[in-house]
Amino acid sequence: MSETKFSVMVSLFNWMQKSKSSSVKRSKFRKFLDTFCRPNNGDDYFSAIRLILPGLDRERGSYGLREHVLATCLIDALGMSRDSPDSQRLLNWRKGGPRSGAFAGNFSLIAAEVLQQRQGMTSGGLTIKELNELLDRLASSENRSDKTSILSDLIRKTNAQEMKWIIMIILKDLKLGISEKSIFHEFHPDAEDLFNVTCDLKLVCEKLRDRSQRHKRQDIEVGKPVRPQLALRVSNAAAAWKKLHGKEVIVECKFDGDRIQIHKNGANISFFSRNFLNHPEYEHGMSDVIRRNILIDRCILDGEMLVWDASANRFAEFGSNQEIAKAAKEGLDSDRQLCCILTV
Known part of the structure; x- marks a missing residue:
C-alpha cells in the first residue's frame, strides 16, 4: 500500500x-x-x-x-x-x-x-x-x-x-x-x-x-468514546408518527447545545463530542460539577452541553459554549456558566 x-x-x-x-x-x-x-x-x-x-x-x-x-x-x-x-x-x-x-x-x-x-x-x-x-x-x-x-x-x-x-x-x-x-x-x-x-x-x-x-x-470502556445513538431523520411529522406505530410516546424539549458524552472514571472526567473528539476545554467549567453531583465512581453520561445565563434566567444562545469554557479556564466571573442536560 x-x-x-x-x-x-x-x-x-x-x-x-x-x-x-x-x-x-x-x-x-x-x-x-x-x-x-x-x-x-x-x-x-x-x-x-x-x-x-x-x-x-x-x-x-x-x-x-x-x-x-x-x-x-x-x-x-x-x-x-x-x-x-x-x-x-x-x-x-x-x-x-x-x-x-x-x-x-x-x-x-x-x-x-x-x-x-x-x-x-x-x-x-x-x-x-x-x-x-x-x-x-x-x-x-x-x-x-x-x-x-x-x-x-x-x-x-x-x-x-x-x-x-x-x-x-x-x-x-x-x-x-x-x-x-x-x-x-x-x-x-x-x-x-x-x-x-x-x-x-x-x-x-x-x-x-x-x-x-x-x-x-x-x-464499552469508560474513558473511550462510544458512538452515540442518534435520532432517525424523517421528512415530516406525519412520517415520524407513522414510525411510532400508534404507541404512546414522551416528547421532550430539544435543547440547542452541543451533544456531549461525559466519562467519569474516578477523579478523571473526559468530554467527547458526537464525532468522538476529546474536548478538554470543558474540564475547568464542568469537572467539579460532575464530581459533586454524580456520586457513582465510574459511568458514561450522554447529554447536551449548554450555557445557563443566571441573569436572564434562561439558556444562552447556541454557540456560547466555547466562549464560556474559555472564561472558566481563565477564572473569569460570569453570570453565564456551562451546564449539561443529561439524557435518561
Missing part, C-alpha cells in the same frame, strides 16, 4: 460513484482491499479506509478548512486574484447563476473545474502514503499560510480529478453512494460493532485485519 498510487483509489471512487448497484460498489471495494492491501497488515487497511471514511478518523485532527476558508487557500495556492471570475466562483460556490455554472452548491466540483484549467489531467504520481502524510501536515498546521503551502504541494503532485477527491476528503464528504455500514461489513463482519464501542478506526483496522477471524464482542 505504501507505493500504491492515489490515482488507483480515485479510479475506485469514480467507479463507485457512477455505479447504481450497492452490491457492485461493495464488491469493487472488497477487490480493492484484496488487491492493494497486504494480508494481515493493519497499516495498509487503515491508510486506505481513513481516506474512504474521513469523518471517522480520530488520528488526524480537524483541518480547520470549511468551504470558504478552503476557497481562499486554493485561490492563494493557485496565485489567482481574489477578484477574478474563478476566484469569485470558489468564494460564492453556493450561489447559482451564469458565473457558478452547472455545479452551484457543490464546492468540490466547482474547484475541480477551476483546477482543471490550471492542472490538466496528467497525474503527478502521488502515493496514498504521501497523501496521508500531507493531510497529517495540513491538519496539524495552525496558520493559513502553512495550509496554503501544503495545498500548493498537493496541486503540484496531482491532477484536477485527484484534487477533487482530496477536497472531498478534506471536507469529509465523499458522496460515494455507499454507507459506512457497508464499508465496515466488506472490511470485516465485526468492524461496525467494534467501531461503535471504541470509535477508533485505526484500532478496528489493526484488530480485524484477518477477515476470516471473528472478533469477540468488546464491552
